[in-house]
Amino acid sequence: MPDQPGRRPPIPQEIAATRVIGIGRRLEPSSIMPVAQALVSGGVRAFEVTLDSPGALAAIRILANHHSDGSLLVGAGTVLDVASATAAIEAGARFLVSPHTDSELIRWAVARPIPIFPGAFTPSEILAAWRAGASAVKLFPASTVGPSYVRELRGPLAEVPLIPTGGVTAENAAAFIAAGALGVGVGSWLIADGSPDLIRQRAAQLISSLQSATR
Structure with a gap:
């Protein structure tokens, strides 16, 4: 069974410690670096580049090379199949996020382990x-149900780490963390229509909010 001890890829410390994954969707490779630097300055340590972005693999490669010192964990989102997962990992992605549950894709990641x-x-x-071996499960779209749904899920599914994504803001x-979520995925609110300075401010506000929820 895929969830035997030692088989499940662990949750990266950068995500477990900060409780947040920043999400860059449809960003041009030329604009990805200022966004990433702003996130790091604001305290975000994990950044997901969605594969439906123009030049996504190039952006992942740029970020992975620039942050080889460990200052930012770079991952790939909107991963729909093994082929796209393979390309993302070869480009330097260190974690994968998909909008759906695909047992073949999960087993592929577990075998690496990613x-x-x-x-x-x-x-x-x-x-x-x-059960297929996910490190944690992305609860999507989270905004349609809110934190109360996470709280209700924690009853029967207490062992499953959840990462609500979609409509998450500071x-x-x-509230999602207080309800029992491992972390949150934040995209539009954090990055859209923002200068690097505004993104840094939003990131810092988000980190502060999450730290307050875990005290």
Whole structure:
């Protein structure tokens, strides 16, 4: 069974410690570095580049090379199959995020081992992802149900680490953590329509909010 001890890829410390994954969706490679630097300055340590972005693999490669010192953990999002996962890892991604639960993709990641966060919504989907070997499960879209849904899931599925994603902001992120989520994935609120200085301010605000929720 994929979730035997020692088989499940561990959750990276950069995510476990800060409780957040920044998400860059449809960013041009030329603009990715200022965004990443702003996130790091604000305290975010993990950054997901979605593969539906123009030049996503080039952006991952640029970020991975620049942050080889460990200042930022670079991952790939919107990973739909093994082929795209392979390309992302070859470009330098160190974790994978998908919008769905694909047992073949999860098993591929587990065998390497590469941390993988498949998307799921219902209890059945969440449990299927976990049993396949997911490091944690991306609860998506989280904004449609809110923190109360996480709290209710923690009853029967207490062993499954959840990362709510979709519609997460500094205003509701702490509530998701207080409800029992491992962390949150934050994209539009954190990055959209923001200068590097504004992104840094938002990142710092988000980190502060999450730290308050865990005290």
